[in-house]
Amino acid sequence: MTALRETADTDIDTDTDTGADIVRGLDRPTLRTPLLDDLRSTYAPLFAEIAEGALQRELDDVLPDQEVRRLKEAGFGALRVPAEYGGRGATIPELTQIWIDLAAADSNLPQALRGHAALVEDRLWQHARGHDQRVWFDRFVAGEIAGNAWSEVGATAIDTQSTVLAPQPDGDWLLTGSKFYTTGTIYAEWADVYVRRQVPGREDDFAIALVDTRNPEVTVSDDWDGFGQRGTGSGTTTFAAAPVGAADVLPFAERFVFQTALYQLNLLAVLSGIAKAAVRDFAAQVQGRERNYSHANAARVRDDAQVLARIGEAASAAYVAEAATLRVATAIQEVADLAGVADTDGGAVEAANEIAELESSAAQVAVTELVLTATSQLFDTLGASGAARAKGLDRHWRNARTVSSHNPRILKARVVGGHVVNGTPPPYAWAIGRTER
Secondary structure (H helix, E strand, C coil), rough: HHHHHHHHHHHCCCCCCCHHCCCHHHHHCCCCCCCHHHHHHHHHHHHHHHHHHHHHHHHHHCHHHHHHHHHCCCCCHHCCHHHCCCCHHHHHHHHHHHHHHHHHHHHHHHHHHHHHHHHHHHHHHHCCCCCCCEEEEEEEEHCEEEEEEECCCCCCCCCCCCCCCCCCCCCCEEEEEEEEEECCCCCCCEEEEEEEEECCCCCCCCEEEEEEECCCCCEEEECCCCCCCCCHHCEEEEEEEEEECCCHHHHHHHHHCCHHHHHHHHHHHHHHHHHHHHCCCCCCCCHHCCCCCCCCCCCCCCHHHHHHHHHHHHHHHHHHHHHHHHHHHHHHHHCCCCCCCCCCHHHHHHHHHHHHHHHHHHHHHHHHHHHHHHHHHHHHHHHHHHHHHHCCCCHHHHHHHHCCCCHHHHHHHHHHHHHHCCCCCCCCCCCCEECCC
16 A cells, blocks of 8 residues: 555656645635635636736736726625625635635735725624615625725824815815825725814814725825835825715724724735745746756655655645634634624623734734745755746745735734733734834
8 A cells, every 4th residue: 555655646747737736635625614615616717817927917017907807896895795785795704715815826916905805894893883884885896995095104103194184164074195005095996094183173083084096186106115015006195185075084983993903814814825825836846847956865856855844844834824814814703793782881892802903913923934934945945946036936935024024023922922921902003103212
């Protein structure tokens, strides 16, 4: 039996074998539901086509605008919209698995849809609390999406915003200012904007403004100059007295409570997809490699024990990253399920949200290390040709490193440690900006 197994393992037809075949044994769905099976089957052909062009888009430094358009047309932006309103009614874990699948095809795309996912969750949260959101559900089902516009660069202090919402006599508002890291807004019909609201005779407060990017007063620029995740469209959005309807302004305090955890979940899904894509691409390179070193462990690279160990380590890292990400998704779903539950003191929501925040922080510390290590050490399986720009294998590490830089893991590790040792609650809706020296 052993001899037969050894023969079967070594006499593989390299013309028909693929990198995907190597990891198939570890690619059993972590989560199985009838809806998720249907969604994965439905989107698999589109994701395969997206994956085919991902390397060339990277080499040419072009935005995946056509790919986003196809995702819109395929209803991707309405996956969480309840079925009775024309969506698919996916849970957060089901959506997360689809994010991972999409990230394995092109890691830019799920991150580009990160702001949209947050607005969808906020509309679901408000709807469950008695504020009818059917107008937004209709927009999502029609293919409209949102991008985020929250961060400011430059001299803006950490405790304020320079982007200002001013009232008009008719009850509507005008928005003026500039945001950076406006991920996905270049593809979107709407911008989800964090603003300072100025009302004469009243102390300024903070609000969310939902702005139609099709208005001429809104300008979106692709000036993100990072070395990774180049296709996320994370550039500048400028608002020159852009109109905002009264119904599209929400006090920040009423925002859905698990926003921070959801944002981090999206990045975890992106990292998990990057790891899967890296294993796929490096495994394919190893399978087809004919050149070898004189002091290698085997005549064929694909039989070299040390090379196989490196592939195995990376595949294991991808496996654990995906499992950890989906665990976080289940914790966040528990918070979302409380949206319509009467809870006068907010204790149940607060407790569930704290768990979700802590799990997302813990996962970020571990998953970041796993994926950065894997996407770097996989180069040990190849020679110098593995660094050829045309192969684009470096994009996996660059993309993972860029995603990981959004939220420094050392700060996340401190959050987890503080809770474990002292019971310190995690920070919610944390900010970045200029601080006093």
